[in-house]
Amino acid sequence: MADVARRSFAHPDPPLPARPEADDAAPPLAVALKSPRPGLPLSAIVHVGLAVVALFLLKDGRKFEDAQEAIPVEVIADGAFKQITRGERTGKQAKPRVDRVSDETETKPHPPLAEAKKDVPTPPPPLKRLKDPGEDDAAQEKKPQRVAALPPARPKAEQKPEPKPRPAPPVRPKTSFPNPEREEVEAEIVRPKPPPKPKPEAKETPTPPKPEKPKPRLKPTEVAKLLRDSKTAEAAEGDVADKPQKAVKPKSGAESQRHKFDAASISDMLSHEAPQRRASRGREASSEAAAGAPTGAAPKLSTLLQGRIDAYTIEHYGRCWRAALSLNAMRYVPRVEFRLTRSGALEGAPRLLNPSNEAVERARGEQALAAVRRCSPMPIPPEFEPYFDYWHVTELDMREDM
C-alpha cells in the first residue's frame, strides 16, 4: 500500500498527504479520500465540481422569454399574391389592420382567392354523413368510379330441416356504400381536395356565423371561416382564442406581406389544401398584436365560466342520452370523446374510449356515440367562443340516472 501511494505521487502534483487508497486516476481528489470507501465522497466531489463548472460556464445563458405566438408563414402563389395586393378597384378604402371596429372591412382583401371557391364544396345534401375515421380510406378509393351494387350478401349455406331456417353468418359489412347520386357529386368536388377531412367545412359553408354578406363577399367570408375552422381543428394549444370573426379581416394585407414565398413548394400546397391550411395562424397572431397584447395570451377563463360551459355542455348532450335499455348496461359507463369546431359542430366522429366486447355493453356504447351525434351540433353562445381551447375536446362519462 505504501508503495502504491508513493508511486502515485511521483509526478509533479501538489504534494498531498499520502493516502493508501488514493486512486491513480484522480490524485487531486485524494484529499477527500479519507474513508476506506472512496466511492461516495468521490462522487460528491465530482458532482459538486461539475455543478460549479456548469455554474460558471453557463452563467451567460439567456433567460427564457415569455412564450410568443409563432409567426405563421402562409405560403401562396405568386399570382395569388399579386392579386391580393392588387386589391379591388371598386373596393372601399382598405382600413389599417389595427382597426377592428367595423366588420365589413373584413371581407375586402380576400376577393382573389377565387381558386379556393372551387375547393369549397357547395353544400351537397348527400355529402353530409359523418364518416368514421376508418372509413375514409375506403371512401377515397371508391370516389371516381361508380362501384357496382353493394356486393350481395354472400349466399351462405342454407341447410337445415324444414321448420328451422338457419340464419347465415352475417354478411361482412362493406366499406363503401355506393349511392349513385352521392358519388357523382363527390366526384367533381373531390378531385382538388383529396384529404378526407372535409367534413367540418362541408357542414359549415352553408352557415357562416358572421352575418355580413355583401354579395361577392360571400365566398371570401366562407373561405376565411373555413380557414379559421380548419386551422383550429389542427392547432393544439397556444392558439389565441380571440374573436375569430374580427381576426379574419385584419390579417389581410399587412400579414401577407410578411409571408415568405417559396414558389417551388407552394404550388401544390395551394392547389390542394388551401381550405385546410394551417397558415391562418397568422391571423390570430396579428390580431393579437393589433390588440396590443404583447404575449398573445387568451382571455382568462374563470372557474365560474368553466362551470357554466360545462353545465351548458351537459345540459345540451343530456337531452339525447337515455336510460339504459336493460339492467346489465347500467354498470357500464361509456366514455365518449369528441371534438367540436368553433361553431359547435362535430369535428370528426365521436370516439368511445372504453369499448366493451360484451353484447349489452357494446350496444350501450353505440347508444352513447349515437347520442353525441344526435345532439350535434351544439350551438355556442358568444361568450363561450373565446375559450375554444377549453371546450374544443370533451370527454363525457355517460351514466345512468341513479
Place this chain on the structure above:
Amino acid sequence: MTLFTRRSALPLLASAALAPTLARGRVLDLRAGGGFRPIEIAVTPFSGDETATLVTQVIQANFGRSVFLHPVEGLPNTPLDPDHAPDFDVYRVQGAQFVLTGRAQRSADGRLKTEFRLYDAAGGEQVAGQQFVTETGNARRVAHLVSDAVFTRLTGEKGFFDTRIVFVDETGPKDRRRKRLAIMDQDGANVRYLTRGEDLVVTPRFSPSSQDVTYMSFGADGEPKVLLMNIESSQREVVGNFPGMTFSPRFSPDGQKVVMSLSQGAETNLYTMDLRSRSTTRLTDTAAIDTSPCYSPDGSQIVFESDRGGSQQIYVMGAHGGDARRISFGGGRYSTPVWSPKGDYIAFTKQDKGNFAIGVMKTNGSDERILTEGFHNEGPTFAPNGLFLMFFREGAGASGAKIHMVDVFGRSEFPVPTPSWASDPAWGPLQD
C-alpha cells in the same frame, strides 16, 4: 382493480408517452335524463314478392311491441334495393337512428330466401346483415328471426320474437267453460289447439327444450293428472296421478326433473320428481301451504309461495330443500312467483286491498316494482330474454280473461290477441 404487473404497466407507459401529443379534453359526467326513449329504427319495405310485404309487416309489428325499439312512421312505401345503401338523409330527417332494408323472395326451387341489412343512419355503415333460407310457409318465422337478430344487435340482449306461447283457450259461458290447451306465436298468430276440450286443463308449462309441455288435466272423476305432451307430435303421456295437486309442475332447467306441490290434508308441500326414474323427493315439510314452485335458471334454487309465516309470501330455498328465507315484505299477499331466465328478477302476483298487481323484485327481495295493477291480473310468465312478462287479466265485469304483455320496467303494455278468452300463458324458449 387490475394487478399492477409489468404487463399492465405497459399501456400506462405507452399512454404516458403519447399523452403530450394527444389533446385531452375535460371529463364531464352526463346522467341519463329525460326518461327512457326507444331506439328509432326505420323498417323499409322489403323488396321481393308478396312474402316481402308480409315479412315487413311482421317485423314492423314486432318492433312496435318491443318497447326498446320503435319503428319510425311515415316512411315512403316503395321497397328499396337491398343491394345498395339507402339515402340516409331521408331517414335521418324522420328521426331514424338505424335503417333496415331487405329482400324476401321465393327462389326457383320453391324455397324462401330472405336477407336483411341493418345500417347506422348517422354514419351510414352497415352494422348487421344475414340471409335465411326456409320453406315458403315459414315466412312469419323468418320475420321473427330477422326481428331477433336486429333486436340483439341494437340492444345487446337476446330477442324474444321467435317464441311461442302455450295457454288455455276458454270458450262458452262462464258456468260451462270449455278449456283447451292451445299454442300460438308470441304475436298471436298460428294458433293451434293441443287438446279437444273434453277435460279441463290448467297451467301449462313449457319444457326448456320447447318441445314438451306439462299441464294438469281434470278428468271426469275430477282427479287431476299431470300430463306431458310433445308439441310437434301431440303425443301425451301421464306423468302421474296426483290427488290434491293445484298447480302444474315446472321443469328444472336441465329438463330432467319437475318440481310440484302436493296436498295431503291441510298441508301442501313441495316435491321434485325425476322424469326418467319417476322417483319423488320431498323438499318441504311444514304445516303450511307451500306451493307454486319455480326453479332458478341455474337450477340451484327454488322460489315458491308459502303461508308458513301467517300470510302468503314468497320464499327462496335451495333446490334440494332446506332452509327457506322470505323475500317479500311489502303489504299484501304474494303468489305465483316465477324466476327470470336472466336470473336477476322474480315476478309475482300481489293482492292488496282488492287490487291485483303484477310486479318484479330482485332475488333478495329488494327493489320491488309494480308493473301493472287492475281488477284481476295473475300468472306472470317471463320471456326467454327476461325483459318481458305475459300475464292474464280479467277486467271487472268481463266474461273472461285476456293475455297481456308488459316489459320488466313497466313502460309499456300490449294486449296479445287470442281467438277467444285466454288464461294461464306460458312463454316458451327461443326456438333455436
